[in-house]
Amino acid sequence: MSDEPTRAQSALHLIVGELEAVLGRLESAELEELAQAVTDADRVFVHGAGRSGIALRMTAMRLMHLGLTVHVVGETTTPAIETGDILLVASGSGTTAGIVAAAEAAGKAGARIAALTTARESTLAALADVVVVIPAAAKLDRSGSASEQYAGSLFEQAVALVGDAVFHSLWKRSGQSADDMWPRHANIE
Numbered sequence: 068m069s070d071e072p073t074r075a076q077s078a079l080h081l082i083v084g085e086l087e088a089v090l091g092r093l094e095s096a097e098l099e100e101l102a103q104a105v106t107d108a109d110r111v112f113v114h115g116a117g118r119s120g121i122a123l124r125m126t127a128m129r130l131m132h133l134g135l136t137v138h139v140v141g142e143t144t145t146p147a148i149e150t151g152d153i154l155l156v157a158s159g160s161g162t163t164a165g166i167v168a169a170a171e172a173a174g175k176a177g178a179r180i181a182a183l184t185t186a187r188e189s190t191l192a193a194l195a196d197v198v199v200v201i202p203a204a205a206k207l208d209r210s211g212s213a214s215e216q217y218a219g220s221l222f223e224q225a226v227a228l229v230g231d232a233v234f235h236s237l238w239k240r241s242g243q244s245a246d247d248m249w250p251r252h253a254n255i256e
């Protein structure tokens with residue numbers, strides 16, 4: 068058998084390399100601001116379209132494991148957002164209509180808004196109290212300069228990892244052990 072990497076292995080190397088590069092360019096102060104805003108909030112609401120939303124659902128689960136009250140916007144049981152809450156949104160483009168509308172509504176309700184986006188100058192970023200810029204490709208960027216991957220893949224992967232990093236830092240600050248958190252894990256699945 069040849070030692071040559073398969074094409075999927077080559078793709079994995081590409082993805083890991085792109086992630087390392089893009090995550091290395093994140094502003095540490097922005098990440099700290101995000102972690103603090105999440106921990107300061109009464110409740111955390113997450114929202115994103117498509118894969119951006121899927122990535123944030125991973126974060127939502129871990130923040131729940133940490134003991135925070137977390138809701139995914141659009142779920143049947145999600146209540147009204149209000150003052151003291153934070154809406155955490157992810158949108159590579161920063162212009163997805165439903166996400167911008169949600170941020171506007173959350174702001175009017177008195178909630179804080181934290182946005183993960185590639186676009187610091189976007190409508191979404193302008194609405195947000197906390198912005199973490201992930202300098203990946205937005206989904207319509209066909210230049211290949213920010214990423215060789217399809218559409219917003221690099222952004223969406225980075226959102227999941229940023230969420231895990233925020234969770235991990237908050238977990239370590241909390242002093243809880245893994246055993247302390249485990250009873251919150253779903254026991255019907």
Ligand SMILES: O=C([C@H](O)CO)[C@H](O)[C@H](O)COP(=O)(O)O
Nearest residue numbers: 117118119158159160163218219
């Ligand atoms: O699902 C997505 C698409 O496959 C792009 O890679 C996006 O996450 C979805 O279209 C939302 O777009 P953004 O709000 O610009 O992240």
